[in-house]
Amino acid sequence: MPKYRRLVIKLSGQAIAGSAGFGFDKDRLNHLAREVIAARDTGVEVAVVVGGGNVFRGNRAEDWGIDRVEADNIGMLGTVINAVLLRGKLHELGEADVRLMTALPINNLAEPYIRLRALRHLEKGSIVLLGCGNGQPFTTTDYPAVQRAVELDADALLVAKNGTDGVYDADPNKVPTARRFDHLTYQQVIDQGLGVMDQAAFILARDHHLPLHVFDIDRPGAAAAITTGSPIGTTIS
Template identity: 40%
Template sequence: MDAEKPEYQRVLIKLSGEAFAGDEDYGISPDFLEYISREIKSLYQHGVQIAIVIGGGNIFRGVEGLEIGIDRATGDYMGMLATVINALALQSALERVAQIPTRVLSAIEMRQVAEPYIRRRAIRHLEKGRVVIFAAGTGNPFFSTDTASALRAAEISAQLLIKATKVDGIYTEDPLKNPKAEFIEEITYLEAITRDIRVMDHTAMTMCMENKIPILVLNIKKPGNLLKAVMGQKVGSLVK
């Protein structure tokens, strides 16, 4: 394989809201924004078409609302709005730090700050060399940003879904809680679902399986991992 030619031409990256908080429990880390912008730029410079789905856990989670008396649907909508905040922060960083043209497309219409999500428009932005950030999840309560990632990946015909995490890949258990957890380099969708290995939620996993979209789980905190992934080098764990 040509070392300079990426294995995947169009990818979708799922970034958790927690990653945006950096080393803190809440908020948006300027250091993380700069770091992730440079990592994404390395892909962009190789001609990769990049779409991103962002979580909002660093600001608000729908399930957290239940603890303070907010019903689940309302809490989920609040969580979707949190993802828009993260999307705008990442857009600003990508354009300032990496000097990459970027578009935010929101599943909940708010025309003053983002374009409404339209599938054909999203694909057109990608073809024109713009990084596309999908915000507000699917626009519906009771669906996770994992499901939004799988849905958007299928809609734009992404060749790879990258789930960026704080661990090196998939393990039999949480390696941060159990150091003896075994690393899984490759696994099938069905095996991951049957063994209840929480790569993504079951809805997202099933959607990726039906649309034959491989999922690569990697450690976003290790510089160069994103580039290795799109170049087809061994990194993280693959679900296919």
């Protein structure tokens, strides 16, 4: 039995790129699609917010000599590329009912994001992919991940990390003695300056009492296990 009724999963673009950190890895895409299906198969309703950092990052605007708004527009298009890839893989794995909704209208590829329509798709058992962030510049996809989870009345947000199995008191790749937390409160994260997600997104989660599960998406079955209450990664509530 699932612990939750409805979840939003935040997938980064880096998770699709794999170890290269940029571009696409077909094995990673296959793994991510199977993880999404496994979570939904526990009986929970699943929406997925897809990042785009493997295609383009808005904070690279200065490197390219363009303004930040244009750079963020490119980044939002990158999320759509990833979402279409994920939708195609989900279909190839036998999922017939996958809905891609975007905050910016791209009518030939996706439905426009309309909250009540997204809720209806979830209630019918569709996997809902959400692209283009929230359609606005100057935000990472952390913020729309929390925003969509709150809008869609999700019971929790699963923050999928690539190669990191939770929240630590230091960078475990640099500090061998770094300690992983099983559970944190919102205030502990703020007081200790722990890097969970961008601050605006985290404050939004705190203000709406949205539980966060930070976990390693590389661990097979992790997302599905979280939906049934297994203590995986770090829980923030």
